[in-house]
Amino acid sequence: MKNINFLNTKTHLLFILLGYLLCTSMGCGTSGSETPKEAKEVSEVRGKVLLPTGRPLKGGRLILRPFGGVKNATKVYADIDDDGTFTAKSDGAKQKIVASNYKVFISLSGDPKNRLLEKVVPEKYLDVREEDYETDLFINLNEQTSDIVLKMTK
DSSP, rough: OOOOOOHHHHHHHHHHHHHHEEEEEETSSTTTTOOOOOOOEESSSEEEEOOEEEEEEEESSEEEEESOOBOOOOOEEBBOOOOOTTEOOSSSSOOOOEEEEEEEEETTTOGGGGTTTTTOOOGBBBOSTTTTTOOOOOOETTTTTSSSSOOOOO
């Protein structure tokens, strides 16, 4: 009795090709022409900035730089109080806070009392006016907008 092999190599390749074409034509995967997502606006962001020692940063300015392609997300600024706390409010005109992912930076320029802080804030957090400068502090305002604790590392 003969064994009949219905699926030879050419048939296998044909099924794989048809499956691939069917999948891509029906929308499996992603296209490179996706537009940035719209995101909701956040009215306020509150939290505390801690030095690597765990003590509060006593001054400076918090800068949140958006990343991840959310439409209308812009930089967010907040002054850091002497107890390390900050509050950023959306006013709709000057500062609009969008629920998105942000990189965290610290600005110590402009105030002579902040010169002492330059010695305790690690360089990777200092705002250097370069968009691709790296940090290891991030905020996702889709997940949390209050009681945020930002602890720097050495």
